[in-house]
Amino acid sequence: MLKIGVLGLGNIAQKAYLPVFSGIQDQAEFYLSSRNETKLKSLQAKYRFPHVTTNMDELLEVGLDAVFIHTPTATHYTIIKKFLTAGINVYVDKPVSEDLLEVDELYKLAEQHDVQLTAGFNRRFAPYNQQIRQITGKQLITVEKTRVSAHQPVQEAIYDLFIHVVDTALFLANITTFKPTEANFSYQINADAAGILTNCSMTLKLDGLTVLAKMNMQSGVDHETATIESSKGIATVTDLETLTKDSASGQLSSSLAGWTPMLTRRGFEPLINEFIHSLSDRAYDNPVSPASSVLSHQLCQLMLDGTVS
Structure with missing residues (x-):
């Protein structure tokens, strides 16, 4: 079974992602991480996710196949780089970064480590x-x-x-x-x-x-x-x-x-499903191609x- 991290549990994660994740726990084990312990425990109870942590670095130690990053844009570059360098596939909310040089660097880094970097262009x-x-x-x-x-x-x-x-x-x-x-x-x-x-x-x-x-x-x-x-x-x-x-x-x-x-009408669920399929079957391309992003x-x-x- 796939192991997938979820980093950042703000508005977009709660509205667009956690409801989808909760319905596919037969396909993947989800590891939630947030510095807000109260929010973390509340969402764990609501959706019955078994694995939670307030320490982001613990996600690097559990053998993740991928991580969904829903943190503020200003944090994207450092966090994405950390997970790509560890050989972990990354899905991140748009934009990847507000610095085009960082965007280019991160996609090249993903290619170097033979992992995916997928931007959440749900529309x-x-x-x-x-x-x-x-x-x-x-x-x-x-x-x-x-x-x-x-x-x-x-x-x-x-x-x-x-x-x-x-x-x-x-x-x-x-x-x-x-x-x-x-x-x-x-x-x-x-x-x-x-x-x-x-x-x-x-x-x-x-x-x-x-x-x-x-x-x-x-x-x-x-x-x-x-x-x-x-x-x-x-x-x-x-x-x-x-x-x-x-x-x-x-x-x-x-x-x-x-x-x-x-979440189907708005494209979130189809995109999430395609990303997860691409993890388990390399015949599936990155659902949001690097060049287009x-x-x-x-x-x-x-x-x-x-x-x-």
């Missing part, structure tokens, strides 16, 4: 995003995220939120390699006087295809859409829950069945640097 695995990605003859892809009234510094917002928008757009366009130039890549960042992001956008131009990613932090509504326009019509996924197809013959709308688990980080960093190489 790739949302069922409707998977479905519209198969559309042929794509002409225009637009992925948009809006918030009611969010206030985050530019870099934090780009790496915390906009990277998901960028990654989803690249995924839908089947782009894993891209050399940005002044002719094929442009972006816009608007911030207030205090450096708080108000809105941003990114545009990629390829042969016959334009890819647009955009985000408005103060739109008055929480919303997320992904739209693909082709010669056959327009397909739009709204909030990962609804798919609308417009064509010359009319409009068709569908929603995921109510019994479809929320690095590209999402790279394009976000180019926006922040204000340069195109």
Whole structure:
């Protein structure tokens, strides 16, 4: 049976990961770690995980096959490096790091130690995003995220939120390699006087295809859409829950069945399952390829640097 560590038990771990882990304890033994002993014991009792520790280093001594890292972004580099160097596969929440040099270094380190580094880009695995990605003859892809009234510094917002928008757009366009130039890549960042992001956008131009990613932090509504326009019509996924197809013959709308688990609808459960399958069967590739993950980080960093190489 696989041995899998879980490091960090904050909001994302509790909402998106522990419920999935609790249902697959016949496939893996989970070892939870948090410095908050009260929280640790409470979650152990709730989900009946047998192994817990307040000492992260103890996870290095139990023969883990992999570790899920759900700690703050600022801690990612040091923690990921420690586990990769120990020969342990790593799954980490996005972003891998807010430093592109660290991102590159960590993926190279994973390759050197013949282990996986997987970034948690769950929206790739949302069922409707998977479905519209198969559309042929794509002409225009637009992925948009809006918030009611969010206030985050530019870099934090780009790496915390906009990277998901960028990654989803690249995924839908089947782009894993891209050399940005002044002719094929442009972006816009608007911030207030205090450096708080108000809105941003990114545009990629390829042969016959334009890819647009955009985000408005103060739109008055929480919303997320992904739209693909082709010669056959327009397909739009709204909030990962609804798919609308417009064509010359009319409009068709569908929603995921109510019994479809929320973590499946949002792509978390499929991604977790694919990662775990890849551990036990090397025929499975890394579910989030290193090249595609690095590209999402790279394009976000180019926006922040204000340069195109």
